[in-house]
Amino acid sequence: MVRLPGAFAVCAWAAVIAADRFSLRGAAMPITTEVNYQLAMPPLTMPNRLAQAQSLYLRKHAENPIDWWPWCEEVLTTARKDQRLIFLSVGYSSCHWCTVMEGEAFSDPEIADYLNTYFFPIKVDREERPDLDSIYMQALQMMTGQGGWPMNLFLSPENLVPFYGGTYFPLEPRYGRPGFLQVLEAVRRYYNQEHGKVRSLQTELLDHLQQAVQLQPLQQLPANLLQTGVEQNTGVIAAAGVGPCFPMMPYANLALQGTVYWDSREQAYRVCAQRGQDLALGGIYDHVGGGFHRYTVDATWTVPHFEKMLYDNGQIMEFFANLWSAGVKEPALERAIAGTVQWLKREMRSPQGYFYAAQDADSFIQATAPEPEEGAFYVWDYRDLERLLQEKELANLQAAFTVTPQGNFEGQNVLQRRHLGLLSDEVEAAIAQLFAQRYGTLPNGIETFPPALDNQAARSHPWPGRIPPVTDPKMIVAWNSLIISGLARAATVWQQPNYLQLATDAAQFILDHQWQGGGYTASIMMVPPRSWPRRKTMPC
Structure with missing residues (x-):
C-alpha cells in the first residue's frame, strides 16, 4: 500500500488527522456501539433531489436536510463555475456504518446548513458506479493507508482530485475521531489558506495513481510462479487470531485448487477445510434463516456485521461445493448450503427469476422506532429464549450453540455452533421455533417472504414476526x-x-x-x- 509522504499533514489540525487514522474501516469500530440518533433528529423537510433516484441507497438520503446531488455533469459544471469544494460520499444500501452516518451527521441541521453553504454534496451508490468507487477508494487508501464505507472525500472542483478523506465521521467527537462539523470547518479553512500545499498533495496523489496502473516490462517468469502464488494465497486464509474476519473466497478457492499439484497440498487442504468449518459453524452464517453475513468484527467468526450480500453467498456456495468434492464431507457444510438456498428462494429471488443484491444489517425493533438497529432481526435475548422454548429445548440449543444469559453481542446472542457434525432432531426443532418467532411461521409453512423495499415499507407492513431488514432489489x-x-x-x-x-x-x-x-x-x-x-x- 502506498502512503503519501506528508499525507497526514494535509490539514492544519493535528488532532483531526490523528483521529482519522484510527480504525477507518467500519469493521474495526467497537463491537458495542450505542448510537444516539436522537442527537440528530432532522426537522420536517421536503425530500431533496435524491427522492426519485433509482438507487435505494440514494433514496435512503432523500429526507436528509442536506441538498444532495447525484453524480452528474450539471453539479460538476456548477461546482467549477462557482469554485466551490465538492464533498463526495460513497456507500451502499446494506452498509451498517453508512446507515449510522445517515442517521447522525447527515440528518443534523447545523451540518446540513454548513455543507449546503460551502460545499456541493454529492452522494454515490458504489454498486451503481463501481468505476467511481474504485478510483476514489484507491485515492483514499493512498492518503490514509486504509479504506472502507462510507467513503467520504473532499475534491477540488476544477480537477475532481481529492485532498482529504476518511470513512465514518461521528456527529460529535467519539471513538477518538473528530466531530463531522469540525472536519468540514477545518477542511474548508485549510483549502482556502493552503492552496499551494493542496496542489502539491494532489500532484503527488495523481503520480502514485498513474504509477499504479502502469504495466512493467515483461521479464522472464520463474518456473515456480504459480506455485508461489498459490502458497501466498494459502497464507492469507491461514492467518488466525486477527480480526475482522472476511470469507476471502477468491484466496480460498485458489488455495483449494492448488491442493491437487504440489507437496504443500496437505497444509493447504487443512487450511481450506478450516476455513469452510469456520464459515459453516460461525456467527457469520445465519443458522436460523440461512445465508451468510458479510464478515465478522472479531477474530473468532462470532459477531458479524449483519448485512447479507449476494456476491458473498455465491462464492461461499461454490467453495463449499468444491471443498465437499475434494473430500471434506462435513455435514455442517451441506446444512449451510441447504439453508442458504432456502434463504435465496424465500427472500432474495424476484418473480422474474433473478436475485436481489443485498439485505441491510439494520432493522426496526418496533414500527415506531426512530431508527433501525444493527442485528435486530438476527440476535436473541436470553430471556426471550426462555419464554419461547421449553427448558429441555433451551438446554439442547445451549449444548449445540453458544447461548448464555450474558450474550456475545450487546447483551444478546449471535448463534455460533460449538461442534461439527449433524444437529440432532431436537436442536433442529428448537431452531424451527426461533424461525417461527422471526418469520411468523415454521419453515415448512413459508415459501416466499416479501422484501421490505425501504424503511417506510418495513414500518408499515403487518409482518407476522419480526420486522425484516430492507432488501435492495437491484x-x-x-x-x-x-x-x-x-x-x-x-x-x-x-x-x-x-x-x-x-x-x-x-x-x-x-x-x-x-x-x-x-x-x-x-x-x-x-x-x-x-x-x-x-x-x-x-x-x-
Missing part, C-alpha cells in the same frame, strides 16, 4: 453470475435439481433482458422505486 449481472455459478456447482455436487433450476432461471433472465446485439447492455439493472423490475439500460 439486479446486478456480475453478482447474479456468481450466485448462478455457486448454485450450479452445488447442484452437481449434491445432486439437487432444484438448485440447478434456480441457476437456470437467473441465467435465462440475463439472456432475455441484459443481452442485446451480441453484448451486454449494462452490468446493472436498477429497480424503479416501488415497482417491480422492468428492462432498463443504465448510463455509463
Whole structure:
C-alpha cells in the first residue's frame, strides 16, 4: 500500500488527522456501539433531489436536510463555475456504518446548513458506479493507508482530485475521531489558506495513481510462479487470531485448487477445510434463516456485521461445493448450503427469476422506532429464549450453540455452533421455533417472504414476526453470475435439481433482458422505486 509522504499533514489540525487514522474501516469500530440518533433528529423537510433516484441507497438520503446531488455533469459544471469544494460520499444500501452516518451527521441541521453553504454534496451508490468507487477508494487508501464505507472525500472542483478523506465521521467527537462539523470547518479553512500545499498533495496523489496502473516490462517468469502464488494465497486464509474476519473466497478457492499439484497440498487442504468449518459453524452464517453475513468484527467468526450480500453467498456456495468434492464431507457444510438456498428462494429471488443484491444489517425493533438497529432481526435475548422454548429445548440449543444469559453481542446472542457434525432432531426443532418467532411461521409453512423495499415499507407492513431488514432489489449481472455459478456447482455436487433450476432461471433472465446485439447492455439493472423490475439500460 502506498502512503503519501506528508499525507497526514494535509490539514492544519493535528488532532483531526490523528483521529482519522484510527480504525477507518467500519469493521474495526467497537463491537458495542450505542448510537444516539436522537442527537440528530432532522426537522420536517421536503425530500431533496435524491427522492426519485433509482438507487435505494440514494433514496435512503432523500429526507436528509442536506441538498444532495447525484453524480452528474450539471453539479460538476456548477461546482467549477462557482469554485466551490465538492464533498463526495460513497456507500451502499446494506452498509451498517453508512446507515449510522445517515442517521447522525447527515440528518443534523447545523451540518446540513454548513455543507449546503460551502460545499456541493454529492452522494454515490458504489454498486451503481463501481468505476467511481474504485478510483476514489484507491485515492483514499493512498492518503490514509486504509479504506472502507462510507467513503467520504473532499475534491477540488476544477480537477475532481481529492485532498482529504476518511470513512465514518461521528456527529460529535467519539471513538477518538473528530466531530463531522469540525472536519468540514477545518477542511474548508485549510483549502482556502493552503492552496499551494493542496496542489502539491494532489500532484503527488495523481503520480502514485498513474504509477499504479502502469504495466512493467515483461521479464522472464520463474518456473515456480504459480506455485508461489498459490502458497501466498494459502497464507492469507491461514492467518488466525486477527480480526475482522472476511470469507476471502477468491484466496480460498485458489488455495483449494492448488491442493491437487504440489507437496504443500496437505497444509493447504487443512487450511481450506478450516476455513469452510469456520464459515459453516460461525456467527457469520445465519443458522436460523440461512445465508451468510458479510464478515465478522472479531477474530473468532462470532459477531458479524449483519448485512447479507449476494456476491458473498455465491462464492461461499461454490467453495463449499468444491471443498465437499475434494473430500471434506462435513455435514455442517451441506446444512449451510441447504439453508442458504432456502434463504435465496424465500427472500432474495424476484418473480422474474433473478436475485436481489443485498439485505441491510439494520432493522426496526418496533414500527415506531426512530431508527433501525444493527442485528435486530438476527440476535436473541436470553430471556426471550426462555419464554419461547421449553427448558429441555433451551438446554439442547445451549449444548449445540453458544447461548448464555450474558450474550456475545450487546447483551444478546449471535448463534455460533460449538461442534461439527449433524444437529440432532431436537436442536433442529428448537431452531424451527426461533424461525417461527422471526418469520411468523415454521419453515415448512413459508415459501416466499416479501422484501421490505425501504424503511417506510418495513414500518408499515403487518409482518407476522419480526420486522425484516430492507432488501435492495437491484439486479446486478456480475453478482447474479456468481450466485448462478455457486448454485450450479452445488447442484452437481449434491445432486439437487432444484438448485440447478434456480441457476437456470437467473441465467435465462440475463439472456432475455441484459443481452442485446451480441453484448451486454449494462452490468446493472436498477429497480424503479416501488415497482417491480422492468428492462432498463443504465448510463455509463
